[in-house]
Amino acid sequence: MTAPETLADVIRERSGEILAGWIVRFERSPLRFRRATKAESHTSQVANLVEALGVAASSSELRPGSGATRELERNAAFLGAQFASEGATGFDIAALMVELREVIASMAPADEVVAMSRLFEWLTVVALDTFASSGLQSLRERIADQLEIGTPVVELLPKVPACLLVGAPPAGVIDGLLSRAWMLAIGTGAPCVIIDCGGLAEAGEKNFEAGYREFLVQAEGSAIQILLSTARRGLRETATILASEKALPFQHFDRLDSAVAHAVERAGYLLMRRS
Structure with missing residues (x-):
């Protein structure tokens, strides 16, 4: 008898489909207002995020702050900092994480969707926190430069x-x-x-x-x-x-x-x- 498909199996076998689905949903997402960034600019980072999610899912420990999700959290933090450096908005980050969650949830086994969705809520918070911190630090540096020059x-x-x-x-x-x-x-x-x-x-x-x-x-x-x-x-x-x-x-x-x-x-x- 064949073992039931797991979230880790879905990600491993359908990662290309997940990425393609995310690109379409991200570009059309109603969460985005200014649309200051394109999906193609973040495809590789999202692919790393999906890969890290597959590794975490294979350990059966999709819990925020656990050892299995550490790399996933690092990738989310990096995304937040990158968005801040590009002049994007928090809405773009939210759209990226929410639309990726929806794509994966549509393919994942029903018994793993709840834990995966909760993890994505945490990853969105991590990305937005880094986005805000990076933006504030950038502002401080600009003000310091202006004061030093002026x-x-x-x-x-x-x-x-x-x-x-x-x-x-x-x-x-x-x-x-x-x-x-x-x-x-x-x-x-x-x-x-x-x-x-x-x-x-x-x-x-x-x-x-x-x-x-x-x-x-x-x-x-x-x-x-x-x-x-x-x-x-x-x-x-x-x-x-x-x-x-x-x-x-x-x-x-x-x-x-x-x-x-x-x-x-x-x-x-x-x-x-x-x-």
Whole structure:
């Protein structure tokens, strides 16, 4: 007597048919709105997903989080990250997983459909979570790049360099910006460098300590005076302590114009107020 066909048998013997059916259903899926991606772009990844499902099904352990489904979950996570990099939407991911599930469910033995469907619900969640995480990380990287490029590191006057921090740059970006201002001071022979914190958001203030600490490692031993302006009390106190630990000349000003006036005088300019 012939043994009843299993899900693993269906996948092994009809994988080409499953893939062809998925391509048709995916392209026509009502879950897709913008249709930012084509089925042909993901055929190989879906084929790997089907193959991994066959391996998991052969172990009779179609349970989310089990050892047998680990490779399947990795493939789903990779799909989510790939969709994020292509500018696709979560609807496309949902369509991919749902339509693949429907194709396989139409061919699978009835007693294995429920477990397989539950597994696909979990895989859809995994793919969407990776999609969201990858998109958020990409956004953070773009914002960090924009802040690094767009934050003013300038000479307000000859030998009066300043770094005007804005937004919420990560610690690494803060370190890089302060280092650029420091090199500008060294290159121009400036006696001071102004670091203005008036434009920092709360998240940027939290990142300031780590970036400032790394910057001071490079600046240690220099005679250039650090002029910190418009920093809140906690930030000011932390910056003062860290500068004193490195024996660097430091002074805080409540207003940017006061810091500029001090730097201008140190640079040898004579300030005169018009009556």
